[in-house]
Amino acid sequence: MSIWTTRSAVTATVAITSAVSLPAVSLPAAAARPASADVTAAHVTAAHVTATRGKAVNLRLNEKTRRLLADAFWEQYYGEHHPGTRSRVDGPKTVYYGKIRGATPAEDVFWAAGFIGVKGDPVSYQDGPHIWRKRGHHGWKYRGDTGGCVDEIPAALLKVWQLRKVWHLPKCG
Template sequence: MTRWTTCLSAAVTATITLTASLPAAAAVPLPTTARQAHGKAVNLRLTEKIRHKLADAFWKQYYGKSRPGTRAKVDGPKQVYYGKIRGATSTKDVYWAVGFIGIKGDPVSYQDGPHVWRKRGHHGWEYRGDTGGCLAKVPKSLLKLWHLPECE
């Protein structure tokens, strides 16, 4: 028996012993709440407001602070996947977006992709970069939900 198997066997025995000693009322399942499902990947609907915030984060990362009229120079993001990993509280939710984006008049800016953004809780969007086709930066549970491969 390996060390790992021995530890697992001891844990199972301890669980069975503990469960057998609990009163019958403890076996009744508790109602689940949205927050009990923390760590769960959730698909979300992208709004134009969020699309604009993603574009602003992209522009800010590459060209400095946002200025009036800069959003008109950004093309996208398009073909966006948007979701979150649920946290223990809403302030611990982590939002993710994956999509294609570029700057009008700059053909080089359209190369590669898709691009990735992240937002933690109630903070602003952070542009995480161009993936070059490998979405390893994005949680696997979201990629599975979106039916996207980690790397192409």
């Protein structure tokens, strides 16, 4: 009898019902699984991703990502007009960084918003914030200087970051 005491009541009921040949009762998969059954990582991951798809997640910015954002700004915008100034790129600073979860990590969409400029070029510091985006494991794309209009960033991330409140940004329009 000790084997039955370690199992859940639902499992014991299913086992007894099957042994006595009573009509089968349809139970949800989770209820029919023994309490001690191992659940595969793939099953848990799939359920987790499905439950969190589209969720905004705030992330911690590290120096490698900061450098990659500066590289994208330089390579995709500023550097083509001002060759030889990469070492003067200043920032990005005050960066908000996060993602919108996709169905798989390859479908996650990462966003960053912050301020960046080039030392010796005061005009490069005006306006902002600047926006970057990347999908999955692809590289960062510099989206541009917003001039204060951050509506390109998903609303869920703006809410998590409280960006309009922090930077006192007006609604675009």
